[in-house]
Amino acid sequence: MFIEKIISEGLAHNSYIVGDGGEAFVIDPRRDVDSYIKIADSNCCRIMYVFETHRNEDYLTGSLELEALTGCKIIHSSRLDFGYGAPASEGDMFDIGDMRLQVLETPGHSPESLSFMLYLPSQKEFPWMVFTGDALFYGNAGRTDLLGEEKKFEFSSQLYDSLYGKLLPLGDHVIVYPAHGAGSACGGNIADLPVSTIGYERATNPMLNLPKDKFIEIKIKETLPLPPYFARMADDNKRGPSPPDQKRIEPLDAPVFERSMTGCILVDTRSPHSFASGHIPGSYNIWLEGLPKFAGWILEYGKDILLVTERQEDVETARRYLLRVGFDRIRGYLCEGIEDWQNRGMPLEKSGIDTVLVFMRN
Secondary structure: OOEEEEEEOOOEEEEEEEEEEEEEEOOOOOOOOOOHHHHHHHHOOOOEEEEEEOOOOOOOOOOHHHHHHHHEEEEEEEOOOOOEEEEEOOOOEEEEEOOOEEEEEEEOOOOOOEEEEEEEEOOOEEEEEEEEEEEEEOOOEEOOOOOHHHHHHHHHHHHHHHHHHHHHHOOOOOOEEEEEEEOOOOOOOOOOOOOEEHHHHHEEEEHOOOHHHHHHHHHHOOOOOOOOHHHHHHHHHHHOOOOOOOOOOOOEHHHHHHHOOOOOOOOEOOOHHHHHHHHOOOOOOOOHHHHHHHHHHOOOOOEEEEOOOOOHHHHHHHHHHHHHHOOOOOEEEEEHHHHEEEEEOOOEEEEEEEEOOOOOOO
């Protein structure tokens, strides 16, 4: 038996692939799905199911892509009318290889949120681990404001009932696997832990040691940044995202790059220091590791993108990061980098750099 967590950098998104007895399932896959297929193949497993904990808001799901490539079945909550997949409700069970997965409805972060309890082949009476989606995080609980401030009381009450009435009673031994980790915009102050259990969360998670009225009060007062692209991701994930565009990203020398700039968005993925020292006028600087988190805040959907990168190998990384948040139209990249542009005497702008000095007092 195996379980692997796949972390999407920048988004702090966790997805999982679990296999046993020649069959496997995936929880909350991201849009670039090759990693799941490679892991399944290396373990001689067929991917039989994809389970979505909820209609995710911060990235595009890869469920339909996995279905097309492997023939697996997609399972969603019955509380929301998805445009694809099959519905599941409280208590539904799925046997995959020698494993059993059981559905637990845990609304609050969203009305359709599900958790999934996994049972060991030899102990199908006692849950071994639970995939909690955005209901329970390490050190915190999911946000309850995504459908508007007027819903926060209702959803906070539901989340409390899900946490205290369904997840905590599973038992202190149960391993917890959430859909997001530290740094995610889907929750505040998530603990930076590699793994946790119900017992550890019960002892250390401040949101799991409160009366209901205090829990709701904290959640109603909670203010977290709401990225503008979240609504688009949620709508696309409900309908079913289109397959990612895998067309070749064209290498362009500086003159061709300049002629291609009209109507395009220029994204410079170099470090802020390098960008400040010289960049193409009109370009946006989103450093490479920041692309998945900040592209949706800054860039306009529906326009072609041209890339300026530090290294040629960064182009594929940038493509993956942008695909995960729905930016498919990557038209080309500056093949020989900013040096080619500069050496040809083409226009550059500089931003300047300010240094922050910190004085420590004994």
